[in-house]
Amino acid sequence: MHGVSRAATGWIGPRRALRLREPAVGYLFVAPAVVLLIAVLVYPALTTLRLSVTLPGGQLGVQHYGQLLSDPLFWQVVRQTAAFVVASVSAHLLLGLGAALAVAGTVPARGLFRVVALLPWVVPDVVAGIVWKWILNPLYGVLNDLLMAGRLVDQPLEWLTHPSLAPLSLILANVWRGFPFVMVILLAGLQSIPQDLYEAASLDGAGSWARFRFVTLPGLRKVLVVALALDTIWEVRRFGLVQAMTGGGPGTLTEVLSTQVFKQYFQFYRFEYASAMAVAMTVLLLAVSLPYVRMIMQEE
Amino acid sequence: MRRRAGTVLATAALLLLSVYVLFPFGWMLVTALKTEQEALRIPSTWWPHQPTLDAFVVMWTRKNYALYFFNSTVISLSTAVLSSAVGALAAYGFSRFPLRAGTFLMGFILTTQMLPGVLLVGPYFRMLSALGLYDTRTGLVIAFLTICLPFATWMMKGFIDSVPRELDEAARVDGCGWLGIFLRVVLPLSLPGLVATTLFAFLLAWGDLLWVSTLTHSESMVTVTLAIARTVQEFYVNWPELMAGALIGGLPSIVLYLALQRWFVQGLTAGAVKG
Amino acid sequence: MRRSGGRLAAVAVVAALVWTLAPAIRAGEVVTLRFSNWHLVETVWGRSLREAIRIFESRNPGIRIVPEPISYGEKEARYQAECAARRMPDVVKLHNFSLAMFFELGCAADLTPFVQKEGADFLKSWYEFPIKSLTYKGRLMAMPGDYMSMVLIYNRELFRAAGLDPNRPPRTWEEFRDYARRLTRDTDGDGRVDQWGFSMPASKNPGLPLRILPMVWSFGADFLTPDGRRSAMNTPEFREAFRFIVELATVDRVTPPGVTTFGPQDVRIQMAHRRIAMKIGSGWTYPIVNAINPQLNAAEVLEAAPVPAGRRRITAAWLSGWIMSPHTAHPEAAWRFIKFLTSKETEKKFFEDNRVISSRKDVNLLPLVKMDKFSRVIVQELQHARLEPQLKEWPEIFDAFATALQEAITGAKPWERALLDAHTRVEGILARR
Known part of the structure; x- marks a missing residue:
């Protein structure tokens, strides 16, 4: 305990930390993960890439990309995916950070809250989609019954079929299921911030906002970046929940990239076009996540 | 005084959040305790008029949930342990050594997650068949590793x-x-992160449907999530049964969380003693 | 030299012994066949199939059948991946529109040689139409399974309660709409409608075309021009049919709210719990509805009638086929199993258990089938039934239609606009060919 305190106090001092030298040793640590990923992902990636430039006659060409980029439905789906991801990730962050701070603090029964706030995460996303669809069911849905019994609405709401309500219902369910991940990862991050820093800040007369701003946030920075990066990628790939809840409907209003790729591949048998769409999706994601990569590799 | 006000506010916010979180679970329980006939009443009954445990009984009598739980547990635990171990090693390498290719490799690891799973189904299928691992738990664990490992590496990098x-x-x-x-030193001090990572990988493998339904085919490989998803289909939908499955299906993960919570909350202290 | 010659002789003797003994050994061995079928997860069908498997195994001790349940929605995706890896189950069941796709992908074994070995008259027991439909480039690629027409299923008690004659189902679409309006009621007097005239599975699901096609066709409309090259979704007939279907939900309000989220089973559940009075269904409807709610007394209460007629009297046909994997290691055993599954005896069992109508004439001539009030109508309507287009692009074309249907019903677009957009989309799909 004392050892940590002393070291941690030193950490905030001006002395710049030494970095271990031998890169070869570093590569040894990294190797198992990298080799495994190369082994299992290079072949599928090349297959996809090749399919995406294979034309009906067997020649190679980029026509599928041309079709893709000129299809208004593709761009509509890109916009919808972006809206879905931005809304989900920001709500996850807001609720996750709030919940993590709250249960790490001095509230009563925080052990209980810690378990409660985790619960939605143990429900598989497909199952979460089905359960919410059941709650919002147009005939037997309990939420409408509750709202009507409480005289909050006088007509059942069309949660899953109203063109502007359906995307919101989807986000409602996705936030429910997804915020615990951010909470848990931030809660773990909070545990790693040395208690002394808070004590030192308090001694300096810092209020709770200042402590949050100058101790908590910087201490969480790396973990926060990781949580955001992973959550963003994860929400772009989100498939089961959307497929189970709305199947992309009404019409195509809740269609996202992952459900579109699935449809094109497994229902319309357009393997090449679906591959082109997947490659486009990867490129888009790559562009979005480059800043995250830079941030995570930044030196303090 | 101000501190107490903050606590009151935080408690109120948490209570509100709990309503949002617990409401679906409450309704799952109520539905699971109903007969199918009652579950389909309009308007719905707030509480089962004739509570029944049939939906739960069916899970163990007509369906082989004991086997499904065994499959899910073995697959998810292996995935969780392997991916957090390998991921932690890699993260340590990235964090502590000045690797020239570090940024590139971290980017590569993240990029592997950007291909939609649907596109991986065909190639994985061929690869696992060639290795004789199609329709085996080992094959599934390998498939899950490719999803969990990158996430584990990134998460552990953040914590380390x-x-x-x-x-x-x-x-x-x-x-x-x-x-x-x-x-x-490093691992004990990032224990909370390791716990979060393990939990993450476990839940990811537990909740998967895509791989289980494409990389296995026999009845002896069915997992809990697949069994639950199969209660809502083209020719068969049973709401009480689905809700019972969803509730029971979450229990192992909660047990795991409770078991790991000790290290999760006391990570710093526990690690410091050893360090 | 002599020594090695002796060794060679010894090897030859052993080899010859193995060669002659091998068949004997193989005969003693048990051949295992993988059998995948979506019915295995269903209550009624699942039981029936497992019983059939037991009968087959007891008669063929050398063959063991391993059942692999799969969901209706996921089957094509998996068989396709399995086929590409040469790991498809030895015997699977598919329905007509994906059958064409599997023939084209080379994911079905040619059954012609097996059929020829059975003798010239073997196929005479089946209707010609299903056999013709499962023949691809002159080869028989699947054995026909169940073969049914879509009919109107209605609840006679709800008819009576609404003051309608239960023995006189609606014959035209106008009459149908009128009936549906009168059947949409608040039965418990709480001010909320809780019974509807009609329901349909208008989510995007593989069961929707079977329920939509009879309506569209009977209005004299079709999706494609007769040569199959252009979209015909802009014809006055098609617009009339589309508008009629949409307005059942939006203007007449005779369908339950949320119709665009329903799958076929949701609609069956509504029928089983007396929420709806009419639906479009077929042979399978009665046993499934009966299993959901035995208290309905479906055998007495439900009736089948021809789908109402418009300009034409026409309906859609359901046809399923049994496929053998092109990569199976035991083609003879697989054929024996398929032959058993499509035999008169087994088809009769499938009828008794599941009320599905056979594609065998000899089964449908049995008094058992002819006397059944549902089957009578379904068999009789087969003469007016057509299959969904056997076109690789059909799922995508129908998806464009389903999108328009949902947009129009939920008010995302006015119906004219939604239909026009779908028409444009289908023209684009066809232009790619």
Whole structure:
């Protein structure tokens, strides 16, 4: 305990930390993960890439990309995916950070809250989609019954079929299921911030906002970046929940990239076009996540 | 005084959040305790008029949930342990060594997650068949590893970066090698992160449907999630049964969380003693 | 030299012994066949199939059948991946529109040689139409399974309660709409409608075309021009049919709210719990509805009638086929199993258990089938039934239609606009060919 305190106090001092030298040793640590990923992902990636430039006659060409980029439905789906991801990730962050701070603090029964706030995460996303669809069911849905019994609405709401309500219902369910991940990862991050820093800040007369701003946030920075990066990628790939809840409907209003790729591949048998769409999706994601990569590799 | 006001506010916010979180679970329970006939009443009944445990009984009598739980547990635990171990090693390498290709490799690891799973189904299928691992738990674990490992590496990188480097130095002076520093200093201090990562990988494997339904085919490989999803289909939908499955299906993960919570909350202290 | 010659002789003797003994050994061995079928997860069908498997195994001790349940929605995706890896189950069941796709992908074994070995008259027991439909480039690629027409299923008690004659189902679409309006009621007097005239599975699901096609066709409309090259979704007939279907939900309000989220089973559940009075269904409807709610007394209460007629009297046909994997290691055993599954005896069992109508004439001539009030109508309507287009692009074309249907019903677009957009989309799909 004392050892940590002393070291941690030193950490905030001006002395710049030494970095271990031998890169070869570093590569040894990294190797198992990298080799495994190369082994299992290079072949599928090349297959996809090749399919995406294979034309009906067997020649190679980029026509599928041309079709893709000129299809208004593709761009509509890109916009919808972006809206879905931005809304989900920001709500996850807001609720996750709030919940993590709250249960790490001095509230009563925080052990209980810690378990409660985790619960939605143990429900598989497909199952979460089905359960919410059941709650919002147009005939037997309990939420409408509750709202009507409480005289909050006088007509059942069309949660899953109203063109502007359906995307919101989807986000409602996705936030429910997804915020615990951010909470848990931030809660773990909070545990790693040395208690002394808070004590030192308090001694300096810092209020709770200042402590949050100058101790908590910087201490969480790396973990926060990781949580955001992973959550963003994860929400772009989100498939089961959307497929189970709305199947992309009404019409195509809740269609996202992952459900579109699935449809094109497994229902319309357009393997090449679906591959082109997947490659486009990867490129888009790559562009979005480059800043995250830079941030995570930044030196303090 | 101000502090108390903050606590009251936080408690109120948490209570509100709990309503949002618990409401679906409450309704799952109520539905699971109803007969199918009652579950389909309009308007719905708030509480089962004739409570029944039939939906839960069916899980163990007509369906082989004991086997499904066994499959899910074995697959998810293996995935969780393997991916957090390998991921932690990699993260340590990225965090503590000046690797020229570091940024590129971290980017590569993240990129592997960007291909939609649907596109991986065909190639994985062929690869696992060639290796004779199609329709085996091992094959599934390998498939899950490819999803969980990148996430584990990234998460652990975030946590290991937060461990003060001076501790490494101190341990080195005490005569620790690279692996010693990793095992005795870095890992214990990032234990909360390791727990979060393990939990993450476990839940990811537990909740998967795509891989289980494409990389296995026999009845003896069915997992809990697949069994639950199969209660809502083209020719068969049973709401009480689905809700019972969803509730029971979450229990192992909650048990795991409770078991790991000890290290999760006390990570710093526990690690410090060892360090 | 002599020594090695002796060794060679010894090897030859052993080899010859193995060669002659091998068949004997193989005969003693048990051949295992993988059998995948979506019915295995269903209550009624699942039981029936497992019983059939037991009968087959007891008669063929050398063959063991391993059942692999799969969901209706996921089957094509998996068989396709399995086929590409040469790991398809030895015997699977598919329905007509994906059958064409599997023939084209080379994911079905040619059954012609097996059929020829059975003798010239073997196929005479089946209707010609299903046999013709499962023949691809002159080869028989699947054995026909169940073969049914879509009919109107209605609840006679709800008819009576609404003051309608239960023995006189609606014969035209106008009459149908009028009936549906009168059947949409608040039965418990709480001010909320809780019974509807009609329901349909208007989510995007593989069961929707079977329920939509009879309506569209009977209005004299079709999706494609007769040569199959252009979309015909802009014809006055098609617009009339589309508008009629949409307005059942939006203007007449005779369908339950949320119709665009329903799958076929949701609609069956509504029928089983007396929420709806009419639906479009077929042979399978009665046993499934009966299993959901035995208290309905479906055998007495439900009736089948021809789908109402418009300009034409026409309906859609359901046809399923049994496929053998092109990569199976035991083609003879697989054929024996398929032959058993499509035999008169087994088809009769499938009828008794599941009320599905056979594609065998000899089964449908049995008094058992002819006397059944549902089957009578379904068999009789087969003469007016057509299959969904056997076109690789059909799922995508119908998806464009389903999108328009949902947009129009939920008010995302006015119906004219939604239909026009779908028409444009289908023209684009066809232009790619």
